[in-house]
Amino acid sequence: MMLGVLDLASSDARTTEDIFTGDSHPMPTGRIFGGQVLAQAIIAADRTTDDDRVPHSMHGYFLRPGDASRGLTLSVDRIHDGRSFSTRRTQAFQNGVPIFSMISSFEREDPGLDHQSAMPEGVPTPESVAATAPVLHPFSRRLLDSSPIEVVHVDGAIYDATPTPASATQNVWMRARRPLGDDAAVHRAVLAYMSDLTIQETVLRAHGVAWSLPGLKVASLDHAMWWHRPARADEWLLYAQESPSARGGRGLARGRLFTREGALVATVAQEIMIRVPA
Structure with missing residues (x-):
């Protein structure tokens, strides 16, 4: 697919x-x-x-x-x-x-200066998180199963409810479900695909809002991405995400993608429209 x-x-x-x-x-x-x-x-x-x-x-x-x-x-x-x-x-x-x-x-x-931010410390492996993840609501499971990307929420998914206390950060492991071959252009494109997954959730987490809230409306407005280093999108990547601000029906989210070895692969920013029923 x-x-x-x-x-x-x-x-x-x-x-x-x-x-x-x-x-x-x-x-x-x-x-x-x-x-x-x-x-x-x-x-x-x-x-x-x-x-x-x-x-x-x-x-x-x-x-x-x-x-x-x-x-x-x-x-x-x-x-x-x-x-x-x-x-x-x-x-x-x-x-x-x-x-x-x-x-x-x-x-x-071309050759040049080289430095990067450090990967978050103490994040559990995707295998250990997946082994203890709770059973999801059937609609949430349907959404995930239809996706070509495997997603593991380190801090717990927010499809049905949000963990307490509220937090504007989350860590998510991701990878393509099937091998993608060796074309580097395909892996860069799949990274872009992955970058739009779950990044909106830090805005919701900050306010204790779950995806299942009746009347909730969320839409992506814009998206920016910077590729830093090559990586395979069919191997586990850690997506460290945060929301620095929300106001006036808009929320900003930022994310960084790391390999398991700690290499910073890409940085992402997205603003969303969010309407929460009164």
């Missing part, structure tokens, strides 16, 4: 844009998962750059909800190609209107 949605078809006729089409994977909610669009958009942009350039950052806006029963059309504008960096604009369309718009930057990797 994962590799299928990333296998974009390209148009033979190039004018001022490069055009790609892709499938959507089914979702129980009927709405396209935002991470799918992120991954497809970065794959489309990557297809238009030289082989020696890799994505290091993207900034995108979710404009409209997408229909998971329909495919996507993605258009890529080649904004700039310099000696070290290339810039691309990618827009995803359904029914002739954009549902997502992204600017991404690619670089030719």
